[in-house]
Amino acid sequence: MFDELSDYRKKIREFALREFTEETSERYDRNEEFPFEIAKKSLSLGMVDMENPAKILIAIEEMCRVDAGLGISATLPYFGGEVLFLFGNDKQKKILNDVYHGKVMLSLGITEPSGGSDVAGLKTFAKKSGNKYILNGSKMFISNGAIADYMVVLARTSEEEKRHHGLSTFLVNTKSRGFKATKLENKLGVRATNTAEIEFNDVELSEDDLIGEEGKGFYYIMTFFNISRIYVAGQALGISEGAFDKIKGYVKTNNITDEATMFEVADVSTRIEAARQLTYNAASYLFKYDPKPELTSMAKAYAGETAVYSSEKAMEITGKSPDESIQRIFRNAKIMEIWEGTSEVEKLVISRQILKGD
Amino acid sequence: MEDEYELLRDTVKEFSEKNLDEKRIETGGIVENIIQNIASQGFLGAKIPSKFGGSELDEKSYNIILREISKYSPSVAMKIFILNSLYYPLVKNTEMESTLSDASSGKMNVSVDFLNKNKIEGEKFNGTLNDILNADSNNIIVFGKGPSLVNGGTVMEKDFMGFRGLKFGDIKIESELQHINTKVTLNDILEDSYNAISSINLGLISGALDKAMEYSTIRKAFDSPLSSYEPVAFNLSRMVSQKNILETILNNNIDSYYALNFSMNILVETTRYALNVHGGYGYFGDFGVEKFYRDAMVMRSIFYGNSDLKKLSGHVYGNKVGFI
């Protein structure tokens, strides 16, 4: 599946190398500024083909290999789109075409100030009132939060004994009255991406804004995670490869041959190959509509850890004379173990899935 | 620890808590007021002889200062380290020694460069020194055949992820090279600094762990404090025990090779895990934990490498090994 796309991969790599120059990457990183132009360009030129999931994965990987801050920003306008695609009504789905072409930006609000790992513990409430819902609460660390046109929001609609039964998803227009986004600054890495804290103060939603059925939100989001975690594995794989590019370049340019460094080179490249196999394997199930949550979580957790490992090794090996681009890779990598489920959460999923059944 | 050291530790801790806000220091630099404060407390010139206005403290006291300060402000600790562990031994007992007075009173900023060796020759330096930490220095020691002193110059700042309170960048310099008449080499000063480097590492580890331990008892996930989950409790407890082992090695001056290697082995993992325990909050500067991870990685890359592993191996085997 992925081998057939080698021309597409090449095209993306060339695009990323051309657009994500060191100077551009540094600028957006320093200023913590979202690269609107780059994001638009990548979508409007059809560079990132949002309608083919294998292509999305490749685009994410190749772009993050050059610069994760810009690469993630360029591929994130669609974040949450799968929830609409799979469960949305016709009106909601209509937005997707504009999203694919970079005209409309989405975001996804699950995490709250009081917790992200425990999704079912969220407190934001959408109270039914006649044929409307009134949304109150807050969300934390929402990517695209301050720049998105719409946000897919997971909120509680009823108090149930089983907490995850009372959750529903909504499509919220960010221009709605009572919607407030505050940009969060001073991130360690992926600083070109936009992150915000969100407040909902009596935001009025119509029944049409409900995505799918009431009470099914938790299930929808878990389905979404089975997709998005593959993409995060792709981000992490790209970061790892980018770190390895730096290691390789440094070792060759400086003619380093000592055995200790050679073993590090072997170790990093072995882990990256393992992360690649895991990611593509998990993706191949997903893209045949047969997701395997344990494989997805293995790929996400392992690729995330590999990104961190490779970036730390890149810092160590190139150490004495620190290059800004390598420092940026290091700063970017750590988010891979945090968002879309921390490594710990992935390990909970993996062990539960593996031990399930006979 | 004996009483006098405990007293010193408490004094430095109290001072740091009150005066050193790394978040501010990272954005605004180590301002004059802070320099005056650390100078008047005697921390800046910790090891410098009293005839040059320093505190002439013993090794152990110096290490305590570095450790306690780097818990709060790694940048300030690094500034003290550059003067006392790198600059001072190179000018000691030479005609440049008199510069120590201005350095320990904070009137003059100093730096030592390891990276631009191949550019230094002759009697003058007219060019650019790359990647200098504490770049806005009046006096910089460079290494050609031996150490020389050059005057500072115009700094072209670069982004550097560690010790952000100090200026970092390239410096355009036009200066005489004043040869320093000493037998001390770069290798010597780095090897003699193992305990000091390990003390900064210990400070970073302790600062990060203090935050993680506290957060793990306050923050709840799935309705229970993070510390109630085995992976969190086990990892943090293991890391605290490792920190205590490092502290014991340093307090009793057991072996500086062991101290350096052990501290470098636990440094990055511990600071990374401390960030991790904070979840998404850990990724933001406001929580004051990601800085430890950045500084740790910089310490690990700059002050540790193949040559230190060779030294350790030589120390353990008692002869030269690992040379193929």
Ligand SMILES: Cc1cc2nc3c(=O)[nH]c(=O)nc-3n(C[C@H](O)[C@H](O)[C@H](O)COP(=O)(O)OP(=O)(O)OC[C@H]3O[C@@H](n4cnc5c(N)ncnc54)[C@H](O)[C@@H]3O)c2cc1C
């Ligand atoms: C830059 C950035 C962008 C983000 N973008 C989005 C977004 O667009 N949308 C969105 O909804 N969220 C987003 N997030 C939030 C992210 O998904 C959460 O930060 C993450 O899920 C962790 O939640 P938390 O921060 O509340 O940590 P917590 O849930 O408080 O966890 C803290 C620590 O405890 C550990 N832990 C928790 N429970 C257990 C357990 N049972 N056993 C062992 N360890 C445990 C966690 O692994 C973690 O290390 C973003 C975060 C960041 C930093």
